[in-house]
Amino acid sequence: MNCGEAQQELALWVGQDLTDPVRIETLRRHVAICPVCGQRAKALKASLVALGSLEVPQTYDTIDSLWPEVEARIMARQSQPPMRSSLVIWAALGLLSLVILGGTAWMWRTTPPSAAPAVTPNEPVAPPLYPPSPGHQSSGISPAIP
Amino acid sequence: MRTATRVTPTPMTTDQTILDGDDRAGDARLVEEARRGQRDSFGVLVRRYERRLLRVIGRFVRDADAAEDLAQETFLRVYERLEQFDPSRRFAPWLFQIGVNLALDYHRKQKRRRKIWSFFFSDSRSERPLDPATPDPRESQELEAEVRQVVDRIPEQFRLVLILRDLEGFSTSEIAAILDRKEATIRWRLAEARNRFQEFWERRLTK
Incomplete structure (x- = not known):
């Protein structure tokens, strides 16, 4: 094992978080003979001791269990009148209807009216309102009314 | 209350x-x-x-x-x-x-x-108000405050693993389950967290 490999695992080794016994033994031997890694291992252990000085957070004595209050809150939530939940459902449905209506109205407004062809191919052509002037070639479409 | x-x-x-x-x-x-x-x-x-x-x-x-x-x-x-x-x-x-x-x-x-x-x-x-119910061991409180400051400097993803493993004693597999991560990820984060803590802790002493 070289120093690079050892340094990668030292942090887990000092906290006894390496699981492979062969690896643990190899690392232990390396640390015993390598002053650099030995020093690093010492520093890591010392820092873990310092970390351990953090006090356990103060908590309530759980002779007074949280359960009575948790249970009371569960019961309070369960005993909320069903009216409220149905109101929420009706409000949601109303909102949904408004959205659908609004969306439909918006689409209707923004869609251009479809331009129907003035004359369909099979539709008989109406006779012109005015007789064509002499020399005029009929296009088959009635002239626009002035 | x-x-x-x-x-x-x-x-x-x-x-x-x-x-x-x-x-x-x-x-x-x-x-x-x-x-x-x-x-x-x-x-x-x-x-x-x-x-x-x-x-x-x-x-x-x-x-x-x-x-x-x-x-x-x-x-x-x-x-x-x-x-x-x-x-x-x-x-x-x-x-x-x-x-x-x-x-x-x-x-x-x-x-x-x-x-x-x-x-x-x-x-x-102080960010941490003193609890009047506890005695006032100034030295240990100062040390604790220093440790806390150093811990707080560690990015959250590493700090979380450090606290759960080294302060609360959860195993790495339990932490993996709690944080919904692979155990290998947790082990890597743990090593990183310990290295960073040690580095910040030493740097504090040399200031």
């Missing part, structure tokens, strides 16, 4: 796990009963885990009252989501996952609030 006495529980040894095989089987049965409407079964689960949950939350939230509120909220959320719980998974990591997430959210909000406060009012008061 309850007027319960406060105690300092005995520290947890590092080889303790949050649940053994018997608890695991018992948890599954209790969850199933609670799902069927037997509220008392959920009460057994609350009593089984409340002390430990309070300790863990207390690592992130230093106010005991807030920690208690968050623990209650955790149990409420768990109860409301029992139907979503996958029975093939363990109950305890799921419970602690919800609790840790709530505690972290609270911690982040508090941190933002403190930042805003210190921006407008440069206040030299």
Whole structure:
């Protein structure tokens, strides 16, 4: 094992978080003979001791269990009148209807009216309102009314 | 707010796990009963885990009252989501996952609030108010404050693993379950967290 490999695992080794016994033994031997890694291992252990000085957070004595209050809150939530939940459902449905209506109205407004062809191919052509002037070639479409 | 006495529980040894095989089987049965409407079964689960949950939350939230509120909220959320719980998974990591997430959210909000406060009012008061109920061992408090400052400098993803492993004694596989990550990821983060803590701790001494 070289120093690079050892340094990668030292942090887990000092906290006894390496699981492979062969690896643990190899690392232990390396640390015993390598002053650099030995020093690093010492520093890591010392820092873990310092970390351990953090006090356990103060908590309530759980002779007074949280359960009575948790249970009371569960019961309070369960005993909320069903009216409220149905109101929420009706409000949601109303909102949904408004959205659908609004969306439909918006689409209707923004869609251009479809331009129907003035004359369909099979539709008989109406006779012109005015007789064509002499020399005029009929296009088959009635002239626009002035 | 309850007027319960406060105690300092005995520290947890590092080889303790949050649940053994018997608890695991018992948890599954209790969850199933609670799902069927037997509220008392959920009460057994609350009593089984409340002390430990309070300790863990207390690592992130230093106010005991807030920690208690968050623990209650955790149990409420768990109860409301029992139907979503996958029975093939363990109950305890799921419970602690919800609790840790709530505690972290609270911690982040508090941190933002403190930042805003210190921006407008440069206040030299200690961030951690002294508890009048405890004796005043100045030296250990100073050391603790220093350790806390160094821990707070570590990025959250590493700090979280460091706290759960080295202060709360969860195994790396339990932390993996709580944080919903692979164990290899947790081990890497743990090594990184310890290295960073050591580095910041030494740098503090050389200042």
